[in-house]
Structure formats: C-alpha cells, structure tokens
Amino acid sequence: xATTAPKSAESVRTLRTDxxxxxxxxxxxxxxxxxxxATYRTFENNFFLAELTWVNGAWQKSQMYLDGKVGxxxxxxxxxxxxxxxxxxxxxxxxxxxxxxxxxSFRLTCYYYRKAYYRSFFGSPxxxxxxxxxxxxxxxxxxxxxxxxxxxxxxxxAAFAFIFILSYDVILSMKYIDxxxxxxxxxxxxxxxxxxxxxxxxxxxxxxxxGGKVNCYSCSLANKTKYGLWRKATFLNDRHALFAWTSxxxxxxxxxxxxxxxxxxxxxxxFVKF
Amino acid sequence: MSTVTLRVFRGDSTSSEFxxxxxxxxxxxxxxxxxHSIQKNQDPSLACRWNCKAAKCGSCSxxxxxxxxxxxxxxxDELPQDQPIVVTPIKTFxxxxxxxxxxxxxxxxxxxxxxxxxxxxxxxxPLRMQQIDVDRxxxxxxxxxxxxxxxxxxVLRDGQRKDIxxxxxxxxxxxxxxxxxxxxxxxxxxxxxxxxxxTCNITKCCTEVCPEHIHITDNxxxxxxxxxxxxxxxxxxxxxxxx
Numbered sequence: 116x117a118t119t120a121p122k123s124a125e126s127v128r129t130l131r132t133d134x135x136x137x138x139x140x141x142x143x144x145x146x147x148x149x150x151x152x153a154t155y156r157t158f159e160n161n162f163f164l165a166e167l168t169w170v171n172g173a174w175q176k177s178q179m180y181l182d183g184k185v186g187x188x189x190x191x192x193x194x195x196x197x198x199x200x201x202x203x204x205x206x207x208x209x210x211x212x213x214x215x216x217x218x219x220s221f222r223l224t225c226y227y228y229r230k231a232y233y234r235s236f237f238g239s240p241x242x243x244x245x246x247x248x249x250x251x252x253x254x255x256x257x258x259x260x261x262x263x264x265x266x267x268x269x270x271x272x273a274a275f276a277f278i279f280i281l282s283y284d285v286i287l288s289m290k291y292i293d294x295x296x297x298x299x300x301x302x303x304x305x306x307x308x309x310x311x312x313x314x315x316x317x318x319x320x321x322x323x324x325x326g327g328k329v330n331c332y333s334c335s336l337a338n339k340t341k342y343g344l345w346r347k348a349t350f351l352n353d354r355h356a357l358f359a360w361t362s363x364x365x366x367x368x369x370x371x372x373x374x375x376x377x378x379x380x381x382x383x384x385x386f387v388k389f
Numbered sequence: 390m391s392t393v394t395l396r397v398f399r400g401d402s403t404s405s406e407f408x409x410x411x412x413x414x415x416x417x418x419x420x421x422x423x424x425h426s427i428q429k430n431q432d433p434s435l436a437c438r439w440n441c442k443a444a445k446c447g448s449c450s451x452x453x454x455x456x457x458x459x460x461x462x463x464x465x466d467e468l469p470q471d472q473p474i475v476v477t478p479i480k481t482f483x484x485x486x487x488x489x490x491x492x493x494x495x496x497x498x499x500x501x502x503x504x505x506x507x508x509x510x511x512x513x514x515p516l517r518m519q520q521i522d523v524d525r526x527x528x529x530x531x532x533x534x535x536x537x538x539x540x541x542x543x544v545l546r547d548g549q550r551k552d553i554x555x556x557x558x559x560x561x562x563x564x565x566x567x568x569x570x571x572x573x574x575x576x577x578x579x580x581x582x583x584x585x586x587x588t589c590n591i592t593k594c595c596t597e598v599c600p601e602h603i604h605i606t607d608n609x610x611x612x613x614x615x616x617x618x619x620x621x622x623x624x625x626x627x628x629x630x631x632x
Contacts, residue, residue, distance in 0.1 A: 130455030130475050226611050229591045240543040243594035244455055244480075249547040257553075257587035265587075265614070265622035319607070323615035331570040333519035342521055352607065 128246045135242035139235035146232065149363055153215070156192050156370055160209035162377035163193035163370075165300070174198055177377075180292055185383050187287040188300045190373040191307055191366050195280050218366075221274040224267040226319045227359045268320040278315055281308045296388035300376060307362075307369040314358035317351030390414065393465055395423050396473035397435065402484045408432075409473060414465055420476060421449050421460035424488070436487040444600055447535030451488050452477045457537040457598045460488075479540035492536050498555050501583070502562055506574040522570035528608060529565035531601040534558065538595035538605055544588050554585035557595035557605045564609035567616065577620045586613055 129135065161169055165188035168177040179185045189196055197210035222228050233239050240247035256264050285308055288301045315321070326345030332338045351358065376383045395410045410431055412423045424437050440446040442461045449460040454468060454475050468474050482490040507516075538557035544550050555563075563580060566572055580586045595605040603609070619626050 130452065130477060132454045132469065132472065132475075133456075226591050226606075230593050230606075233590045233592050239590060240547065240592060240594070243541050243592075243597050244452065244457055244546075246547050247543065249543045251548055251550070253544060253548040253550055253588070254553070255544065255588035255590045257585070261590070262587065262622075265618045268615075268618065268623065319611045320615060323612055327612050328616060328619065330522070330568055330572070332521045333570075339521075355607075 129242075129244055131242070131244060135245055139238075139241050142231050142235035145360075145363075146235070149367060152367055152371075153192065156190070156374070157211040157215055158209055160207055160211070162374045163190040163211075164188065164196065165373065165377050165383070167198075168377075179379075179382070183291050183293045184385070185300070185376060186289055186291045186296060186298065187284075188298075188304070188373055188376060188383065189284050189287065190370045191281055191284070191304070192370045194277075194284050217270070217273040218277060221267075221270040221315075222359075222363075224264050224270050225359065226267070227355050229264065231359075267318075268324065271315070271318050271320045271324075274311075274315045274318070275321075278308065278312050281311065291388070294388060296385050298383045298385040300372060300383040303369050303372045307365045310358060310362040310365040313351055313354070314362040316348060317353075317355045317358055318348075319352060319355070322348040322352050391470075393423070393470050394473040395420075395427065396475045397424070397427070397487070398477040398484075399435070399487050400484070401486050405484070407475070416466075418465045419461055420451075420453055420458075420463040420465065420468075420474065423465060423474075424460060424476070436485075436489045438489045445533055447533035447600075450479050450490075450535045450537050450540065452479060452540075457540045459535060459537070459600050462600055479536065481540045481542070481546045482536070492539075494551060495534070495536055495539060495556075495558065498559055499562065502555075502559065502566070503574050503576055503579070505566055505569060505572050507571055508573050516571060518570050525608070526565045526568050528603055529561045531603055532558065532561050533601060535600060537598045537600065541594040541598045542589075543592065543594070544585075550585075550588060554588040557589075557610065559584065560586065560589070560613060561603060561605055561609045564613055567613065577617050580613060581617050581621060586610070586617055589614070 165185040166177060166180045167174045177185070192211050193214065195214070197213060199208070199210050201208040234241055238247035239249050239253075256262055281304070285301060285304045288304050289295050289297055322345060325348050326332075326338075326341030327348075329338050329341050329345075332342035375381060390413050392411045393414050395412055396407045397410060399406055399408050410427045412426050415422070421437070421439055421442060424435065428435050428437070437449065437460070439449040439461065441448070444459050444462045447459070451458065451460045452475075453460070453463045455477075457479060460476070465474070476488065478484050478488045478490045482492050482494065485491050536558060538561075539545055542554075542556050544554045545556050563576055563584065566574070567576055589610050591606055591611065593606045595610075596603070596607070599605055
C-alpha cells in the first residue's frame with residue numbers, strides 16, 4: 116500500500132482519462148463549417164437555379180436549360196423560389212435570407228442539436244462528468260434567451276411545410292424545356308428530402324403532438340391510431356441524431372451540387388428523358 | 390496472475406486523499422471485487438456501500454477513472470491497466486466516508502412528488518390496464534435508484550442547484566406517473582415551478598450513464614418538457630383550451 120500526495124477530487128476538472136474532448140471538438144468543427152458555408156451561399160445570391168442565369172442585372176433563361184440539358188434544378192437554400200430585386204445601398208438582398216430563419220430555427224431549437232451545441236459551444240457541460248461553465252447562478256432554459264427553446268413545436272410546423280416544398284422541387288427538377296427527365300440532380304434532391312423527412316418526422320415535438328401526449332392508448336380507436344403513429348415517430352426518434360447529421364450534410368451537398376451545375380463545373384447527368 | 394493499481398479516494402467531506410493499492414486480478418473481476426480484496430487483505434477501514442453485486446440494487450455507485458459507474462459492473466479488464474484505476478465516490482452528494490455518500494436528499498425530494506391519483510380512490514375493483522398503455526411506463530420502472538444520473542447531471546454536480554432542480558431520477562418518476570393511464574393528477578405546474586424541468590438543457594449525460602439503459606432524456610424529460618410546453622408555452626394550445 117502506498118499513499119500518494121493528497122489531492123482532492125474537487126480540485127480537478129475531471130478525472131476522466133479518455134479523450135472526452137474529441138466529440139465536442141468535432142461538433143464545433145462540423146457545425147462551424149456548415150454555418151460558414153451556409154452563410155456564404157445565403158449571401159452569394161447566385162448559382163441556385165439551373166434554369167436561370169444572372170446577366171446584366173437581370174435573370175435570364177440559361178443556355179443549358181434552353182438546350183434541354185438541365186431541368187428546374189433549385190438549391191434547397193433558395194427554396195421556395197423568390198426572385199426579388201431588393202437592394203440595400205446598392206447590394207442585392209438574397210431571397211435565401213427570407214427562407215433561412217425557418218430551417219435554422221428548427222435546428223437551433225431541436226432537442227438533439229441543443230445537446231450538441233450546449234456541450235460543444237457552451238461547455239455546459241463539455242462532456243459527461245467534466246466540469247464546464249455551469250455555475251451556481253445557472254438557470255438553464257428557465258430564463259431568456261433559452262426559454263425560447265420551448266417554442267420548438269412552432270419551428271417544427273415550418274419544417275413540416277418545407278418537406279412538401281422540397282418534395283415539389285424534386286418533381287420540378289424533372290421538368291425540362293422539352294419534356295420530363297430524371298437526372299443525378301433529381302436523385303440528389305430526392306435524397307435530401309428523404310433525409311430531411313427522417314429528421315423532421317423523428318422530431319421530439321412531433322412525436323409528442325402525434326400521440327406522445329396521450330396517456331390511455333387503448334381508450335378509443337382514435338387513441339389506438341395515435342399509438343401506431345407514435346410508435347412510427349419513435350422509430351425515427353431513436354435515430355434522430357443520425358438523421359440530424361446526415362440531413363445537415365445532405366442539404367449542404369444538395370446545394371453544392373446545384374451550385375456546381377449552375378456554375379458550369381460539370382453537367383448534370385440525365386439518366387432518362389420522356 | 391497480474392496485478393493492477395487502484396487509486397482510491399479516502400476521507401470525508403472535510404479532509405481527503407488518494408491512496409494506492411495493488412490488487413491481484415482474476416478473470417472477470419470488477420472494481421467492486423478489487424475493493425473487497427483491499428478490505429479483506431490490506432485495509433479493512435475502507436468504506437464502500439454495496440449489496441447485490443448484480444447491478445440491481447444501485448448501492449455501489451461510484452466513479453471509475455472519472456466516469457460514473459456501478460462498481461459491480463465496471464470490469465477491470467475493460468480499463469487501461471498501464472496506469473492506476475482511480476476510484477472515487479459520486480461527486481454530487483456529500484461524502485460520509487471513503488466511497489460512501491449521503492444520498493438522502495433524493496428521498497426527501499421524492500416525498501414532494503404527488504403519488505398516483507386514481508379517478509375513484511375508494512373503488513375495490515381491480516385496476517385493469519392494456520399492455521399498450523403500460524409499454525411506455527414500464528421502462529421507467531427499471532430504475533434501481535443508483536443515482537448515477539443525479540451524479541452526472543451538471544445542474545446538480547457543477548451548479549449544485551439542488552434548490553431548483555429535482556434531477557433526472559425524479560423526472561423519470563414524474564414521467565412514470567404523468568403517463569400512467571389511470572392517473573388523474575396534473576403535475577405540470579409543479580414540474581415547472583418547483584421541480585425545475587426548465588433547468589435541464591438536454592445534454593443527455595443521465596442517459597449515457599444509466600446502468601439500466603433507460604432513455605431518460607428522450608423518453609422521460611423531453612416528453613415532460615413538451616407537456617409543460619402544452620400548458621405554459623403554446624399560445625395556440627392555450628386558445629383551444631379556453632374554448
């Protein structure tokens with residue numbers, strides 16, 4: 116038996132010996148990267164619709180659309196499409212600014228992302244059993260601004276509407292000047308909608324509203340139906356973190372794909388035309 | 390037979406130190422076995438609370454290499470052995486002696502939660518419930534009250550806000566009652582004003598450490614937050630309620 120130098124467990128930040136800092140660090144890097152990209156694309160105000168091109172201060176049909184090489188391929192950052200001509204001090208205002216608050220508020224108030232950013236950005240706590248920024252004055256989501264998180268369901272309503280808007284965009288992406296077709300861009304937009312739907316319909320607020328608030332499922336036929344819906348939402352909810360990340364990458368990739376097609380980096384491969 | 394070094398917290402809330410003990414390991418050995426070995430062969434004054442040694446009584450909660458764990462479930466062979474294994478008491482509650490803490494605050498808090506209230510308290514008819522109604526709350530009944538979730542909760546651990554938050558274990562208790570198909574009480578105002586559900590910021594550490602794998606955050610705390618939002622934070626729901 117040996118006695119070490121006395122050292123209180125209270126005096127150290129954590130006694131964990133594993134790399135607890137890796138996960139919050141990765142979260143910071145990925146979310147910061149996404150925010151930087153999304154901000155750039157929001158204010159770029161160009162290369163978001165393959166059908167149009169910006170020439171001499173006005174939108175015109177693009178040559179590749181007129182040639183039947185691309186359809187109505189629209190970036191999810193700019194959907195639904197608003198073609199506005201708003202200028203402030205000579206600068207054009209991007210329509211994406213009107214759209215961004217809705218998906219952004221859904222992710223900001225999302226229960227999963229709250230865990231991610233409270234840990235990684237606020238250090239409250241940075242990892243389990245690691246002392247962070249939580250002080251004796253801590254009030255959490257009881258006070259402003261975090262009390263706003265309680266309105267997550269309203270952000271869900273907007274996100275719900277976006278699933279239909281983006282689904283409509285998938286259909287429109289198949290519309291060419293000379294008919295209909297399916298391209299790689301269509302599949303990219305479709306994948307984006309599937310991932311976003313998996314994320315949106317696994318939302319904790321949706322799970323509550325669709326049946327989670329019921330206590331007696333066997334009491335009526337309506338409640339039995341709600342139980343079935345709650346079970347399905349629970350299936351997605353169990354995978355909420357997975358869909359939260361994949362849908363984030365999905366929407367960024369869909370936008371990047373549209374941008375590359377619009378800017379002529381490569382042509383959108385068309386598989387079928389009819 | 391190989392040996393491992395355990396660096397064990399010794400003392401109480403007024404004075405403490407770490408002491409190193411070398412223990413011979415055996416296949417399948419857990420940290421609690423090593424503690425028992427120390428008590429038997431080296432230092433009988435080492436205090437440790439335990440009971441079933443089967444991860445069902447929730448008595449032997451502690452922290453192994455800084456992570457809240459049941460000592461009877463923490464296998465030695467799953468821990469790095471090139472450095473001492475640090476064993477400490479759960480940090481959120483006051484130390485009585487060595488690895489034993491005073492968790493009585495939890496029992497005082499539990500008394501404040503309104504128990505099951507049936508519609509007809511005087512009825513002698515047997516209570517009947519369908520399986521689909523109890524599926525959800527059965528998960529909460531798995532709680533063994535080890536208080537590891539209370540230990541890891543940063544509101545209680547770092548903020549020491551026992552004055553404003555009951556902690557995850559009690560949120561599980563609230564959920565088991567609020568979602569009960571035969572319960573008629575409404576605990577949402579109490580949850581908001583006294584139990585402090587709004588202080589939880591969903592960082593899920595309680596779920597990560599639960600030895601019974603209860604989805605504390607997703608299945609208990611968040612549904613309760615949503616129920617509180619129904620009553621206090623949803624203007625449209627409020628509008629319909631008044632009608």
